[in-house]
Amino acid sequence: MNEQPPSLIELRGERVVLRTLVASDASRIAELAAHPDVARWYPDATEDYLRRKAAGKPHQGFFAVVYEGETVGFIQYHEEVSPEYHSAGIDLFLGAPYHNRGLGTDTVRTLARHLIQDLEHHRLIIDPVAHNERAIRAYEKVGFRRVGIMRQYQRDPDGTWRDGLLLDLLATELT
Ligand SMILES: CC(C)(COP(=O)(O)OP(=O)(O)OC[C@H]1O[C@@H](n2cnc3c(N)ncnc32)[C@H](O)[C@@H]1OP(=O)(O)O)[C@@H](O)C(=O)NCCC(=O)NCCS
Secondary structure, three states: OOOOOOOOOEEEOOOEEEEEOOHHHHHHHHHHHOOHHHHOOOOOOOHHHHHHHHOOOOOEEEEEEEEOOEEEEEEEEEEEOOHHHOEEEEEEEEOHHHOOOOHHHHHHHHHHHHHHHHOOOOEEEEOOEOOOHHHHHHHHHHOOEEEEEEEEEEEOOOOOEEEEEEEEEEHHHOO
16 A cells, blocks of 8 residues: 655644654664663664654654754654544653653643644543553643553563553543
């Protein structure tokens, strides 16, 4: 099938800008992802993985996170398109030097706003490793609520299965 390249869009948050991922972002973002404090929570974001994302996929969106003119991370969404379940899921990482500065909260809020206001989703989900307290705190600040534990949900690079925490947010709950 001949797929269209993704159209380039830019979403402005309070401090970050989310810009459609392009192939030339892949090496910088893969470098950020290789840091142990990113890879332990978000494994396998290799240059090849990011290049494939930059080529685009139906019902998914991929963005470089830009802060003060620098690329500092990656965020993506996938849409559940069947009308009965119409909703979207998000995940992301920022490079280690950019953690704990409020940028992740701004990044998630900016994409969530786009998914709700522009793509008309009424419900979003996000599913960090259950002991990723920093991620959970950032998502709760945006309005996500804890749904429950998904047992042995994600495999660590060392082969260990980790529980995941499912959080969801209804459109009216976005802060
Ligand atoms: C998860 C991530 C996106 C969050 O972004 P961030 O910019 O670091 O987060 P923010 O600064 O916006 O918010 C973090 C909050 O967690 C708090 N926090 C930090 N470490 C914490 C911990 N160990 N336990 C509890 N809360 C913690 C911070 O104090 C802050 O809350 P506050 O504003 O109320 O003080 C980012 O840290 C990251 O990319 N981490 C590595 C990859 C990853 O975990 N990805 C998530 C996959 S689902």
